[in-house]
Amino acid sequence: MDSQALTIELDGEQFEAVLDGNLLSSLLSQGADVRYGCRAGACGVCRLYDGSNGESILSCQTAVTSSMSLTRQIPAESSIFSVLAHNSVSDDSIGLALLGPSDESFGDRVSVSFSFKNFPGDLAHFHECMAVNPAGAPLKVVLQKSHFSDEDWLKALSLSPDDRMFVQLSTGVRKGRLLFEMDIADAPVVVISSPENAVFEPYWRDALLDFTSSFLGHYTLFACNDLTLSLADDELIAFLQKALADSDSTSLQLIYHGQKLSAQDWNVLLRPLRIHPNQLYFVR
Known part of the structure; x- marks a missing residue:
């Protein structure tokens, strides 16, 4: 070496x-x-x-x-949650409503494990996901097949009400702060998702309508090996141009929910549209 x-x-x-x-x-x-x-x-x-x-x-x-x-694992204490509801969101995604000691709400990060026979502290593998429930409601998460091993995905599909599972909750004082920290109250907002996050569209819509009356739509990037190519899509450009026109000259706020597109990649698209980099927020 x-x-x-x-x-x-x-x-x-x-x-x-x-x-x-x-x-x-x-x-x-x-x-x-x-x-x-x-x-x-x-x-x-x-x-x-x-x-x-x-x-x-x-x-x-x-x-x-x-x-x-x-x-990669979040070092946190595990709690036992019970499954309240289990439903199919898409062919490759399922939604879970979970009952347990949680005050998480939309945007908070939690991790779930299907190692039912393990106790907290054992080498159970946890999968990170995003809470999509409103404040005060039972914890709700969306599980995506692409984030799981085949074995764990089969476990997720087999869940039924009253099953128990381990959940690691977020820590610190920033719970429920995702949208507050964006400072988008009453601002015109659009959400752009990577292909695998298209299933989150209704959750974004519901969450944003509590913050602004000017939610101007959701757009999903097309799937390709090099995701930067999707930023040159004429349909995306037309979507943003319409949103800019509908925003009545107020600074349009963009939220990108996805991965593998850098701030520099986005600037190539946004600069000709006169959208400043500080109007773009990244959510994993």
Whole structure:
């Protein structure tokens, strides 16, 4: 190993990184399975956790200064939840309503596990997802097949009311703050989703109508290997042009719900439309 190369351990796999190199770029260049989005530190998709102390790390904003032991798992206490309802959202997605000690609401991140025979603290595998319920309602999440192993997806499909499962809740004081922190009250807003997040359209609509009377629509990017190509789609440009016209010169706010499109990628689309980068919000 080069004298300037350092070892990055990610959930048991080992990778190399050059001193002061970007952590996310180093991992991706070696084929590591790391989710990412804006690559500007705004969306939080690339968040990893220090295996020694549980502190969160935005890998796109981190320079490697020493060897590291990291994990994708959120270090949090697990609670037992009961399944209240289980329904099909699409061919590849299911919705779960869960009863347990939760005050999570739309936009909060939670993680679920189907290792029913394990107790909290065992090596159960947790899957991160987004709460879609309004404040004060039972926790509701949407599970997407693409985020699960075949084994865990079969477990998810077999769930029925009164089944129990482990849930790790978000921590800190920012619960329920996603839309508040965007500062979009009464502003014209559109949501643009990556192809796999199209199923969230009705949840975005319901959540945003509590914040603004000017929700101007939802658009789903077309699926392709290089998602940046979808930003050149004439239909997307026409959608944004109409939203700009309908916003009556008020600053149009955009929410991108997805991954693998950076702030720089978006600027190529938004600059000719005279939409400022600070009008775009990233949600993983």
